[in-house]
Amino acid sequence: MGAIGGEELKQVEKEQKAQMAGAREERILVVVRLRPLSDKEIIANEVADWECINDNTILYRNTLREGSTFPSAYTFGTDRVFRGDCLTKQVYEEGAKEVAVSVVNGINSTIFAYGQTSSGKTYTMTGITEYTVADIFDYINRERAFVLKFSAIEISNEAIRDLLSSENTQLKPRDDPERGLIVEKVIEEVLRDWNHLKELLSICEAQRKIGETSLNERSSRSHRIIRLTIESSAREFLGKENSTTLAASVNFVDLAGSEQASQSLSTEARLKEGCHINRSLLTLSTVIRKLSKGRQGHINYRDSKLTLILQPCLGGNARTAIICTLSPARSHVEQTRNTLLFACCAKEVATKAQVNVVMSDKALVKHLQREVARLESELKSPVPPPSNSDYAALLRRKDLQIQKMENDIRELTKQRDLAQSRVEDLLRVIRNDKHSGQSARINYHPNQLEGDAWEDDYSASESSCLADSNRLDVHVGKFNSIHCSNTESGSNIEQPYHQPLNNHEDHSMSVSGQSLDETLGETADDPDEYCKEVQCIETEEPAGDYNSDSRGLPNGESEGTLALTLYGDGDGTDQEAMSTSMNGDREANHIQNASRFVKF
Numbered sequence: 312m313g314a315i316g317g318e319e320l321k322q323v324e325k326e327q328k329a330q331m332a333g334a335r336e337e338r339i340l341v342v343v344r345l346r347p348l349s350d351k352e353i354i355a356n357e358v359a360d361w362e363c364i365n366d367n368t369i370l371y372r373n374t375l376r377e378g379s380t381f382p383s384a385y386t387f388g389t390d391r392v393f394r395g396d397c398l399t400k401q402v403y404e405e406g407a408k409e410v411a412v413s414v415v416n417g418i419n420s421t422i423f424a425y426g427q428t429s430s431g432k433t434y435t436m437t438g439i440t441e442y443t444v445a446d447i448f449d450y451i452n453r454e455r456a457f458v459l460k461f462s463a464i465e466i467s468n469e470a471i472r473d474l475l476s477s478e479n480t481q482l483k484p485r486d487d488p489e490r491g492l493i494v495e496k497v498i499e500e501v502l503r504d505w506n507h508l509k510e511l512l513s514i515c516e517a518q519r520k521i522g523e524t525s526l527n528e529r530s531s532r533s534h535r536i537i538r539l540t541i542e543s544s545a546r547e548f549l550g551k552e553n554s555t556t557l558a559a560s561v562n563f564v565d566l567a568g569s570e571q572a573s574q575s576l577s578t579e580a581r582l583k584e585g586c587h588i589n590r591s592l593l594t595l596s597t598v599i600r601k602l603s604k605g606r607q608g609h610i611n612y613r614d615s616k617l618t619l620i621l622q623p624c625l626g627g628n629a630r631t632a633i634i635c636t637l638s639p640a641r642s643h644v645e646q647t648r649n650t651l652l653f654a655c656c657a658k659e660v661a662t663k664a665q666v667n668v669v670m671s672d673k674a675l676v677k678h679l680q681r682e683v684a685r686l687e688s689e690l691k692s693p694v695p696p697p698s699n700s701d702y703a704a705l706l707r708r709k710d711l712q713i714q715k716m717e718n719d720i721r722e723l724t725k726q727r728d729l730a731q732s733r734v735e736d737l738l739r740v741i742r743n744d745k746h747s748g749q750s751a752r753i754n755y756h757p758n759q760l761e762g763d764a765w766e767d768d769y770s771a772s773e774s775s776c777l778a779d780s781n782r783l784d785v786h787v788g789k790f791n792s793i794h795c796s797n798t799e800s801g802s803n804i805e806q807p808y809h810q811p812l813n814n815h816e817d818h819s820m821s822v823s824g825q826s827l828d829e830t831l832g833e834t835a836d837d838p839d840e841y842c843k844e845v846q847c848i849e850t851e852e853p854a855g856d857y858n859s860d861s862r863g864l865p866n867g868e869s870e871g872t873l874a875l876t877l878y879g880d881g882d883g884t885d886q887e888a889m890s891t892s893m894n895g896d897r898e899a900n901h902i903q904n905a906s907r908f909v910k911f
C-alpha cells in the first residue's frame with residue numbers, strides 16, 4: 312500500500328470536506344443493450360421486434376395487442392440505448408467507463424448486467440471488466456502508486472462460494488464496523504499484471520456454475536461478482552508515516568438470467584436453480600422499485616444474498632451503472648418488457664458517491680488532534696452578541712405583541728360588560744314580571760315540565776336559581792352549571808341550568824327583527840307577547856349531548872343555545888321558548904351564553 316502525506320493529506324481532507332458538504336445524489340446510470348438475433352433464433356425463424364430508433368429510445372415494432380397497457384417505446388433520457396451492432400467497447404466507453412473508473416479516485420463503483428437468460432450479460436460483462444482493468448492499469452502506471460486486489464464470488468442457490476478457491480465451502484457475509492458488509496474468508500489476489508488478470512478471470516470462468524438451458528448452452532446458473540479493490544497513494548509520500556490512502560472497489564456483477572420454467576430444460580436441478588435465480592432477481596427488482604420511490608420505509612436488502620451484498624451499490628455511497636441486455640426476438644417480448652421496466656425503475660434510484668479515505672494510524676492521530684484543536688478554539692471564542700439592529704427588531708416585535716394583547720383585553724372587557732348588561736336587563740324584566748303578579752314559569756328541561764308546576768314561592772327559586780348580577784358575571788365567564796331546587800316537590804333535585812329547553816332541530820338563534828332590548832322593552836308587561844316574538848331554536852348540538860353533560864359545561868364554553876324559556880302557563884305543552892337576535896353575532900353569543908344560566 313502506498314502512502315500520501317503532508318500537502319496531499321490536506322488536499323484529500325479538503326476534497327473530502329467539499330464532497331461531504333456538496334455530496335450530490337446521483338442517479339444510477341442505466342443503459343440498454345440490444346443484441347442481434349442469435350444463430351439459434353435465426354434458424355427458428357424468429358423476428359426481431361425491437362429496434363433502437365436513436366441513442367435513447369427503443370421501440371417495439373410489432374403491433375401491440377388490443378388493450379395492452381405496455382408502452383411501445385421506452386426512452387431513457389440522457390442514458391444510452393445501444394443497438395445490436397454496437398461493439399462492447401462502445402458500450403463500455405459510453406455506458407460504463409465513467410462510473411467504473413471513479414474507483415481510482417477512491418469512489419466505490421459497481422457495474423452490473425441485468426436481463427433474461429441468453430440476452431448477452433456474460434458477453435457484455437466480460438468485455439466491460441477487461442476494458443476497465445485496462446484503463447485502471449493505464450492510469451496507475453502514470454499517476455499514483457496502486458495496489459490492486461482481485462476477488463470473485465458466486466451466489467448460487469443462496470450460497471456464496473469463492474470462485475478463486477477450489478474448495479466448495481460456503482462463505483458467510485458479515486457486517487464489519489469499519490468496512491460495512493464483507494464476505495468472510497474470501498481470497499484476495501494482488502494483481503500483478505494483465506496476464507495475471509486474464510489468468511484469474513479464466514479460473515473464475517472455469518469455477519462458475521454453468522449449465523445448458525433451452526436458450527443457452529452455457530447459461531450462467533449463478534450470480535457472479537468480481538471485485539477489484541484499489542488502494543492508491545501519491546508516489547512522493549510512499550512509505551511516509553503520515554500517509555493516507557484512497558481505497559475503493561469496483562464490482563463487476565454478472566447476474567444469472569431471469570427465465571421461465573420452460574426455458575430452463577426442466578430437470579429438477581435446473582428448476583431449483585431457476586427458482587432461486589428468479590427469487591433473488593425478484594428481490595433485486597423489489598429493492599430497486601422501493602428505492603426508486605425514495606428511501607422511506609424498510610428496504611428488504613436482506614431477503615436475498617444478492618441484494619445483501621449489493622446493498623452499498625444500490626442505495627449507498629457508490630456509483631452504479633446497470634447494463635440491461637435484451638434479446639430482440641418476438642418470442643421473448645414479455646421478458647424484454649420486464650427488463651425495460653426494471654431499467655425504468657432503476658433509472659430513478661439515486662446514490663450518494665463519496666471518496667473513501669483510509670489513513671495510516673499516525674495520519675489518523677494527527678487528523679484527530681487537529682479536529683480537537685479546532686473544536687477547542689471554537690468553544691473558546693464566544694458567540695458574537697447580537698447586533699444593535701437585531702435588538703431593535705426584537706423590540707419592535709415585542710411591542711407589536713403587547714399592543715395586540717392590549718387590544719384583545721379591551722375587546723374582551725367590552726364583550727363582558729355588554730353581556731352583563733344584557734343579563735341585568737333580563738333580570739329586570741323578570742322582576743317586573745313578578746311584580747305584575749303574573750306567573751312566569753321556567754323549566755329546566757322539557758321533560759320536567761309536566762307535573763312539575765312552578766313553585767309559588769318564586770323568590771325561593773330566584774334566590775337559588777337566578778343568580779344575582781355578580782353571580783351571573785361569574786357564570787358568563789365560567790359557564791359552570793348552577794343547580795337549583797325544586798321547592799314544590801320538596802325534593803332538592805339538582806338540575807343543571809344548561810339543559811336544553813326544547814327539542815327543536817335547529818339550535819341556531821332565530822332572527823325576530825328586533826333587538827332583545829327592544830323586544831323586552833316592548834313586551835315587558837306582557838310575557839305572552841314576547842313569548843310570541845322570541846323563539847328558541849335548538850342549535851346543532853343533539854339533545855343527548857346536553858343530557859350526557861348535564862352536570863356542567865366545560866369551562867369557557869361559549870357556544871350554546873339561548874336557554875331563556877318562558878312558559879305562559881302551568882301547562883308544559885304550552886311552552887314557548889324564547890330566543891333573540893342581536894346586533895351582531897358576538898352580542899348574540901354573549902346573550903346566549905349568559906342566558907344559558909338564567910332560568911325564569
Ligand SMILES: Nc1ncnc2c1ncn2[C@@H]1O[C@H](COP(=O)(O)OP(=O)(O)OP(=O)(O)O)[C@@H](O)[C@H]1O
Pocket residue numbers: 345346347349395426427428429430431432433434435527529530531532566567568569636
Ligand atoms: N451483443 C452481442 N453480439 C453478438 N453476440 C452476442 C451478443 N450478446 C450475446 N451474444 C451471444 O449470445 C449468446 C448468449 O450470451 P450470454 O451467455 O452472454 O448470455 P447471458 O445473458 O449471460 O445468458 P445466461 O443468463 O443464460 O447466462 C452467446 O453465444 C453470446 O456470444
